[in-house]
Amino acid sequence: MPLTVPASSNGSLARPKVLIPEKLSPDGLALLQASVEVHERKGxxxxxxxxxxxxxxxxxxxxxxxxxxxxxxxxxxxxxxxRAGVGVDNVDVEAATKLGIIVVNSPVGNINAAAEHTIACVPNPGFMWENRD
Structure with a gap:
């Protein structure tokens, strides 16, 4: 469902304004900026x-x-x-629902990085024993 916003004072359609209070990927920001007015306000x-x-x-x-x-x-x-990431545990979904605000997330956005990190954290038993004196 696309965001619809009222026309601006000059009669043209205003671009939806999106607030981003945290660091996001520059690639993702570029995609957003093509269609909405993005305001990064970190901290x-x-x-x-x-x-x-x-x-x-x-x-x-x-x-x-x-x-x-x-x-x-x-x-x-x-x-x-x-929510740019897995889960919505930092969003009061019940309150959003009551107010008619849609809550979405991106659960597969970092799936490869998460899998790689997991594998990197698994100890290599051979390596551990080879280096023991």
Missing amino acids: LSQEELIEIIDDYDALIVRSESKVTASLLEAGKKLKVVA
Whole structure:
């Protein structure tokens, strides 16, 4: 479902405004910037997020930001909260649902990196015994 926003004062359609309070991939940002107005605002406190969220149509977070009921209620124009990563444990999904805000995530976005990391963490028994004196 595409984001729809009212026309601007000059009659043209305004581009949806997306707040990104955390670091995202430059490639992902470039894709977003082609169709929406992206505002990167890293390092904001929860209170600062609540103060500015009412200007945005969408919010994209990773794991650092906590999307609380208070934040969602302050986002009067919010239509979507996207979690760039697996799970939505940092998003109050129940509050979002009550407010009609869609919550999405990207569960397979880092699946290869996670698998590689897991394999790298598995000890190599042969290596461990070969180096023992």
